[in-house]
Amino acid sequence: MNASHSAPSSPASGNGAASPPRAVLFTDARVFDGRSDELSAPARVLIADGKIASIGDGDDVPAGARTVDAGGRTLTPGFIDAHAHVMLQPTLGEAANTDLAYHGLYGASMARLYLSRGYTTIRDTGGNTFSLKKAIDAGLTEGPRIFPSGPIISQTSGHGDFTPAAEPSRLVGGHRDNMQRDGHLLVVDGVPEMLQAVRYVLGRGASQIKLAVSGGCASERDPLDITEFTAEEIGAAVQVAGDWNTYVLAHVYNPSGIRRAVEAGVRTIEHANLIDLETLQLMKDSGTWLSPQVSVYVNDPPGLAPQTKEKFTQAREGLNTLFTLAKKTGFDRIGFGSDIISAPDTLAKINEEFVHRTKWFSPAEILRQATGNNGKMLALSGPRNPYPGTLGVIEPGAPADVLLIDGDPLEDPSLLTDPEKNLTVIVKDGQVFKNLLGE
Template sequence: MSASNSAPETAPAAGGTVSSRRAVLFTGARVFDGRSDEVTGPTRVLIADGKIAAIGDGGDVPSDVPSDALVIDAGGRTLTPGFIDAHAHVMLQPTLADAANTDLAYHALYGASMAKLYLSRGYTTIRDTGGNTFSLKKAIDAGMTEGPRIFPSGPIISQTSGHGDFTPAAEPSRLVGGHRDNMQMDGHLLVVDGVPEMLRAVRYVLGRGASQIKLAVSGGCASERDPLDITEFTAEEIGAAVKAADDWNTYVATHVYNPSGIRRAVEAGVRTIEHANLVDPETLRLMKDSGVWLSPQVSVYVNDPHGLDPSLKKKFTQAREGLDTLFELAKKTGFERIGFGSDIISAPDTLAKINEEFVHRTKWFSPAEILRQATGNNGKMLALAGPRNPYPGALGVIEPGALADVLLIDGDPLEDPSVLTDPERNLAVIVKDGQVFKNLLGE
């Protein structure tokens, strides 16, 4: 029996149906292409061989469409690119206590269930910014389980007492013979200090299959030891990570909240800034002038986590209050390289409501801007991985030649984004890689 890494010809679809990877023709769809401010009139979109094959006006079936194609009458519904979460943690949904007292097999099974959840919410791609997702990605790509495309970062790389250091306080320092904590042993986090360790870590993670590198360069909301105002890693350490990633023709993304850490990261050559809630005008202008992407999140701060230590709740409040300044500065300076992500950790119930992010952002952005952030913008951001991109081709857009990840939505999210918060009812069709995973309109 020969083995194969390719996706099977058929696989279970959402709702328990089975769909082959045959041609699919949507007729009568109002198309949001991932770049525009509005939808089209009635349009045909043909999908074949995992790509957008053709786009045309009207609702009729052209004569050159394959005879066995699945024809879906959109009936005026909205066709959009599949959503992209640019800041996901699909393997980190168990509570920290649960994760620390279970093994990697449990984490993998949990992560697989979360991957299915992502796809059911319309996310056909995620950039995982911390967690041991390498095997989960392979399983999804091979058709062993359902889930989105994954751009893996592997473990978050942190300094000692940084955002990714969850070593128990009772554990002695590694300087005197202490051991790495379970989250590091399982490949979700990695603590390093100094340029040699940084180089070794980045090269190891890239060798495992990371499409980009994730560093923690400031304090974080979910970590106890590091206030949001502190800067983590020296310029030399960050620069070493950037150089090692550049040698692999990819880039570094950085968790960072405060202006000092953002400036240090940007000046070292990182390409995406995750969070940036406490940015100031001068630092945001530096990001804009340097061509750096802003990858912010809203829901994770709006949904105040329960059961947290008061010091952690204080940090979540500080980060939430910074959102107004961040987005007002972005609008004022004309900053357009803005992505869309969630950063939801240890909260599967919150992750199930991930599409509330589309509604939360309407405080600062128009629905069209938000949809572009979740589709075309994020597609451009993920393309920074260059040759390390595991899915070559255009993502986040509906155009000839693009990868065939599309959603048919009952309603118009450009008029009312809240239709996305009821995905069971309003995501009528979900297509990933040309394969129909959900179809409420027929076979």
């Protein structure tokens, strides 16, 4: 760990249980609570037993508490990435020629990267993150809280089907590709296979289910205009998820796929770049969440095939329509995510998302999307929520995930793009993972 970073305050014990973290008292902090439009007046915030104990005067400060003089800096909730792929950062070639142990080590390094950028929670929307989540929870490695979806569930020739073209169909004895065998993807067809797949993934510990319901930018076989899975297949997934008291999220770009997903009961729509007004109104009326991304479309990844490059162009051009319609209709159930795959250097710049969104949203709206809004979205997992408590906010009783930022991100969100300098303190679950201000 960098010498300017403090060590975690409560290492895990051998049985995976962590000792109570040391209490932390922030003084002279201006608080963004995850819900408001502006910062508070300078305040005192006490963290104890892994939770926000009080804001302002309140509980007595526990003996031995660490005091951090914020000096008027901004205290925010930890950021949440609602569309992460922490295990899918190796290239497809690397993933196909290495085993799951390598993927896990790679994923652990990406988890530490996420935490260093201020992300104390991620909703992983595709990848075999189950063991990584357990290792982080046990204190074996550092990283954010993970809400795992497990494998992306796709139809044959859908967004999650990366079976090599030379591989025969499973109908005539073909085999599943490495990405499926390693648990990152799962290709199913028909209601019986969908029922089995969703039950299996939930049994592994998924907090929600991810389906691919349209073509995708990163996959070569499926144009963005096609709709994937029948209404019956999607409905079967929604029914099983509902039986487990959680929900389904859907990767989908086009209006027909979005309508099919929403009408089947899908609770969050990922991407939606090609949406139209009627379909967005349906989402609004249905209480559906929108989980969009911007940074991943700003620059084309290198080496794209012409047809793939065209899909990225379509998606990029659709963003302005999507967000303009959201503003026009007053749609505010909007989350914040990255969808960065096979690009660790891009993931290191994830906080550029805060700047890219200023074309359509105010800094306060963007910070709410990355904190309080995403916390509400993650709460859709109900009793399958692996981290009970109100995430994405600073309020008494909430989990103690906070960032101390040098400057005011409501005035200048670009300061978040230099996390090494401007994220002066990072606290997750009451543990101090970074402290540039000393004791």
